[in-house]
Amino acid sequence: MTVTSIPGGSQGLSTSEDLRQQFAGALLEPGAPGYDEARRVANGRFVKRPALIARCTGTKDVQAALAYARANGLQVAVRCGSHSTAGFSSTDGGIVIDVGPMKASLVDASARTGRFGAGMTWADLDAATQEHGLAVTGGRVSDTGVTGLTLGSGSGWLERALGPTADSLLSAEVVTASGEVVRAGAGGDPELLWGLAGGGGNFGVVTELEFRLHPVGPIVFAGLILHPRSVGGELMRFYRDFMNQAPEEVGGGLALITAPPAPFVPEEVRLKLVCALIVVYTGDPADGPAALAPLLRWREPLVSMVQPMPYTALQKMLDEGNPFGIREYAKVDYLRELPDPAIDAMLDEAARVSSPMTTIVLCPGGGALSRRDPSAVSLVFPDVPWFYQCISAWPDVLQPDEPHIAWTRGFMEAMRPWALDEAPVNFIAVDEPESRLRRSFGEEKFARLTALKDRYDPANVFALNQNIPPSGHS
Ligand SMILES: Cc1cc2nc3c(=O)[nH]c(=O)nc-3n(C[C@H](O)[C@H](O)[C@H](O)COP(=O)(O)OP(=O)(O)OC[C@H]3O[C@@H](n4cnc5c(N)ncnc54)[C@H](O)[C@@H]3O)c2cc1C
Structure with missing residues (x-):
């Protein structure tokens, strides 16, 4: 991946004093109060020391920060929520253009x-x-x-x-x-x-x-059902067959997790491997119980907390398991099918998980995902019946990252027989061959994107990302 600094051209903002005069938000240099807090990103694996963090309050701040970066040849990292799984939210020695304060x-x-x-x-x-x-x-x-x-x-x-x-x-x-x-x-x-x-x-x-x-909402019929991992094979087969014909108002996923030591989990289940069904019915909440009945009635769950709830609460259900600053390594794959051997492979790998904080979510496709016109936007989102998000997470203590990264790669390897090569840009990791990005888009989309890049960023100023290089760069 090429990383190019902005070529010169001062536009009158060559010193940080010049910038300060035109910049309404906070400008944080090393040593400034708040710098260390502001340089933290969601994934604790990425610890970087930018020369400047520009906390932009509006479009003019962004323009000023870019002009300053250009004048000083600084590498540019652009940040919103700082959750880049590939570690692009910050830079060593460059400038972070942080749009976080822009919340109108x-x-x-x-x-x-x-x-x-x-x-x-x-x-x-x-x-x-x-x-x-x-x-x-x-x-x-x-x-x-x-x-x-x-x-x-x-x-x-x-x-x-x-x-x-x-x-x-x-x-x-x-x-x-x-x-x-x-x-x-x-x-x-x-x-x-x-x-x-x-x-x-x-x-x-x-x-x-x-x-x-x-x-949608504000109330949806949704929630969480926990089953022991010992019935994982049967549950996953049942869930697969149910979701393959479920109406599009039924959403959610099946997560392979370690039960948290949380009050809602019975004591004997805490820290045990379980299957978590996350269910949501996006239509009238009154119709939810009938639409989800087969899932609600399946066997005797360890925990069942499905009820009318605020959509905003559903959206926060996984937050506690993903605290800011945790170390993470993620892989996502789109599965062309989910036959029994794929389910068995998934469960086998998940049984050997390296960290109790790791989550593997098996997500159903279908519904609106099958009806869309894939050429209407550049996004690569293959029309598949299933995909998974495997987010390995481990706390920031004195333990090496490598066993967790190796386990995650092993999981992806085990799923390879059923996986497509394509993925959206966010889910292409830096340790994957650069050619995966190009293959994911396909030649036609990639050529269109390159033409746009040539027009809007011919010097590859915005290179700290899953990069589409302009013509002539590689
Ligand atoms: C715990 C976790 C859960 C996740 N869950 C999901 C999920 O459910 N669904 C899903 O689709 N993805 C999910 N992701 C992936 C996530 O969408 C990507 O990592 C995404 O890039 C994060 O965006 P951000 O703004 O938080 O990150 P940032 O690090 O702030 O930004 C990521 C990249 O986006 C670009 N960017 C950000 N802001 C701007 C801007 N203003 N202008 C131009 N470019 C910008 C930059 O290239 C930047 O490097 C998850 C990731 C994690 C770590």
Whole structure:
């Protein structure tokens, strides 16, 4: 992956004093109060020391920070929620353009649209939209950034009903590498919107996102069911067969986890390997019990907490297992089928999991995910019956990372016979061959994205990402 610094061109912002005069937010250099807190990112494996963290409060701050980076040849990291699984949220010695403080929101409930500052987390956006009983597919951990997730993956509990997040992206405001402010979408550049919706942070700094919103909640029928791992094989087969014909209002996933030592878990089950069914019915909550009945009635669960609940509570259900600063290593694969041997392989690997904090979520496809036009946005989201997210997590203590990383790679290897090669950009790890990114998009999409990159970022200023290099760079 090429990492290019911004070529020179001072635009009058060559010193940090110049920048301070034009910058409304906080500018944090090493040693400044708050610097050490601000340089932390969600994944504790990535500890970096940027020369400057620019906490932007608006579009003008982003322009100023970029001009300063350009004048000083600084490597640029762009950050929203800092959850980059590949470690792109920060830089050693460069500048972090942090849009986190940009949290303005404007929901037009009658038009079912909303405009949001690019610094929102899913907790922020869900709170703003749920006031109106509206939602868009959002991440499964609520402090994940809306912008990073939307541009590069966009998978969440609502996707069988609403498709991935990018499919609801109507427009965006972007500060390009040259400092120009551009509208992507209708009234601006529709091709840029196509590229942003799946091409990741390659084309500029997004300062605002506009979404089409959909009626969901504020109450949904949803929750969690725990079964012992000893019945995992039967449960997974049952869940597979149920979800293969379930209406698209039924969402969720089956997670292979270690039961947390939480009050809602019976004492004898705590820290034991279990299967967790996360279920959600996105239609009228009154219809939920009937729609989910086969799952609710299956055997005698260890725990069953499925009930009408706020959608915002469902969105936070996995938060406790993913605390900020935990060390993580993730792999995601799209499965062309889920035959019994695939289920057995998954359970075998999960039985040897290296950390009790690791979560493997088996997610169903189908519904809106099967009906979408894959060419409408650049996002790679294969139409498959199943995919998994394997997020290995271990606490930041004096234990080596390697056994956890090796276990996760082993899990992916075991699933390879059923896995596609393609994945959305967010889920292509830095230790995978660069060619996977290109193969995932396919030649036609990759050529279109390269043309956009040539137009908006010919010097590859935005290279600290799953990079689409401009022509002539490799
Ligand atoms: C615990 C955990 C759970 C996850 N769950 C899900 C899930 O359920 N569904 C899913 O789809 N993904 C999930 N992911 C993956 C997640 O979507 C990506 O890691 C995503 O990139 C995180 O976005 P962020 O804004 O939080 O991260 P950041 O590190 O802030 O940003 C990631 C990248 O996005 C780009 N970016 C961010 N802000 C901007 C901006 N304003 N302008 C231009 N580019 C920008 C940059 O390239 C940046 O490197 C999960 C990741 C973790 C660690």
